[in-house]
Amino acid sequence: MFKAGDYLVLLTLCALLLAAFLQLGRHAGEADSVIVRQNGTETVRLPLRLNRLHVARGPLGLTEIEIHNGQARIRRDPGPRQYCVQQGWLRHNGDIAVCLPNRVSIELTGPRQAHDSLAY
Amino acid sequence: MTRSPTERTLQASADDHRIASLAALAIALGMVDAAIPSPLPGVKPGLANIMTLFALHTLGWRAAVWVTLLRVIGAGLLLGSLFTPGFWLSLGGALASLLLLGACRVLPERHFSLVSHSLLAAQAHLLGQLLLVRLFLIPYDNILVLFPPLALAALLSGAANGLIASHLVQVHDKD
Numbered sequence: 001m002f003k004a005g006d007y008l009v010l011l012t013l014c015a016l017l018l019a020a021f022l023q024l025g026r027h028a029g030e031a032d033s034v035i036v037r038q039n040g041t042e043t044v045r046l047p048l049r050l051n052r053l054h055v056a057r058g059p060l061g062l063t064e065i066e067i068h069n070g071q072a073r074i075r076r077d078p079g080p081r082q083y084c085v086q087q088g089w090l091r092h093n094g095d096i097a098v099c100l101p102n103r104v105s106i107e108l109t110g111p112r113q114a115h116d117s118l119a120y
Numbered sequence: 121m122t123r124s125p126t127e128r129t130l131q132a133s134a135d136d137h138r139i140a141s142l143a144a145l146a147i148a149l150g151m152v153d154a155a156i157p158s159p160l161p162g163v164k165p166g167l168a169n170i171m172t173l174f175a176l177h178t179l180g181w182r183a184a185v186w187v188t189l190l191r192v193i194g195a196g197l198l199l200g201s202l203f204t205p206g207f208w209l210s211l212g213g214a215l216a217s218l219l220l221l222g223a224c225r226v227l228p229e230r231h232f233s234l235v236s237h238s239l240l241a242a243q244a245h246l247l248g249q250l251l252l253v254r255l256f257l258i259p260y261d262n263i264l265v266l267f268p269p270l271a272l273a274a275l276l277s278g279a280a281n282g283l284i285a286s287h288l289v290q291v292h293d294k295d
Binding site: 001002003004005006009010013014016017020021024 | 227228230231232233235236239240243265267268271272275279283286287290
């Protein structure tokens with residue numbers, strides 16, 4: 001039933017499909033800046049290519065946000081459970097760390113907005 | 121009753137009958153398609169396209185166009201989706217794959233079977249639909265993230281339908 005050309009078509013389509021999946025993964029990973037939010041509103045947007053330390057003031061005290069080598073993390077936070085600190089470095093577009101007690105959050109963003117959900 | 125001078129009788133040829141029965145089978149398979157639950161909107165086996173492929177191989181491309189368009193309209197009537205967005209997507213996908221099947225006639229039959237036609241038509245169907253969605257329904261590039269998983273589904277269903285159609289053609293050619 002299969003002829004030589006069929007294998008050619010099948011292999012070509014498989015290769016294109018693989019390329020499409022890889023392309024999708026690459027685009028989702030591109031982040032170039034970090035959004036800092038306090039009380040849910042954006043206060044500042046910092047580029048990831050400059051290493052720096054940013055301090056945000058919340059109701060409990062100071063949350064330190066560190067940017068290093070194109071990654072971002074919460075370095076220090078006054079919250080009791082330290083979830084956002086334990087999350088460590090964020091690298092990908094759409095990654096998010098929330099320090100709920102101190103009402104500070106950071107989110108990585110890029111030229112293309114990543115998807116947290118799709119609805120029809 | 122006097123015959124009106126403008127009255128004409130249409131004679132249905134044997135090919136017309138074959139096209140009609142293939143279209144009827146395609147509509148029935150279209151109902152099966154609609155009844156199969158789908159994990160993701162847009163992923164359907166497209167069983168009705170087996171009849172398009174069968175018509176393409178046994179009666180030629182024009183017959184395949186007839187069978188497909190009759191199926192799209194007939195299934196739209198039966199499902200109550202005539203002229204809804206889903207119907208236009210179905211029509212858009214059908215037209216895109218028919219155009220590609222027309223272009224596929226340049227492929228030498230010695231090396232390419234119906235499976236090739238089915239695989240390529242399935243991708244053309246998906247591209248036609250995504251293009252329509254991008255232009256009219258969801259005008260954002262975000263929908264392109266749906267492409268890889270849908271293309272994988274199209275690859276699998278295209279291969280399955282192509283194999284079924286070429287089996288049917290083999291059985292048909294023996295008789």
